[in-house]
Amino acid sequence: MMEANKTQVYEFVLVGLTSLPGLQVPLFLVFLVIYLTTMVGNLGLILLIWKDSNLHTPMYLFLGSLAFTDACSSSSVTPKMLMSFLFKNHMITLVECITQFYVFASSANTECFLLVxxxxxxxxxxxxxxxxxxxxxxxxCSQLLGVSYIIGFLHPVMHVSLLFRLTFCKSSVIHYFYCEILQLFKISCTDPRVNMLLIIIFSVFIQSFTFMAIMVSYTRVLFAILKKKSEKGRSKAFSTCSAHLLSVSLFYGTLFFMYVRPGSGPAENQDKMYSLFYTVIIPLLNPFIYSLRNKEVIGALWRMINK
Structure with a gap:
């Protein structure tokens, strides 16, 4: 009878990064600049690859796809966060919450396979x-991209469908800046252990499998580079791979902390910082990591500017 009398919640309050009034406007300006730079960097890279025929190769096709997932990942979180800085209404409906999680999770999963x-x-x-x-x-190449997107977009469907088995009546407050799935479990009236178990199993499997596949590829690449007799050839090969390895390190380092070990994870504020780095900072950095030391991308950019 007590369970039946509880009022089910269909709207939530996103607390955001901070509740201090004096920080709202400065944080809005900072994250607005970050978001605009992210979108210009990623969409600009996609446009550059599309326009310049010299970049119509598999490497840049995959890089353009990575830029697209980064743009989607950032757009799933940052606009809502920017609105929360300016307006007192921090409400988000259950449908909006689940949609935000799905778009973010789809982008993250697709990025795992694109990196492979x-x-x-x-x-x-x-x-x-x-x-x-x-x-x-x-x-x-089209088949590889197709498989990456299909797995990336289908995997979160399972978690979304299981979210609908949960009821929310303990609290309507999510102490986070977006609808992160582990935060929804905390305010669920229904036992979320089945959901949590599947999150852990699939996170460990997907992240470990894709990470190991990347490491195997680059281990073999490293041995091949060391066998090269030409110093110029070794330098060029290292330069090509270093950007990818940096991106992989940032991406998987944050993911392992967030989802592979949720039960023994860091404190809440530190956890927010990991999530912030993963959802906002990595999509900002990736287009610059891959572009600034890439002579072909820089050359294509100058050709476009000159035109």
Missing amino acids: VMAYDRYVAICNPLLYSVVMSNIF
């Missing part, structure tokens, strides 16, 4: 350069 595809592309390019054009054909 990019690692495999570099493996073929460096270890089997004579067969590169044969192995990485247009059809095969």
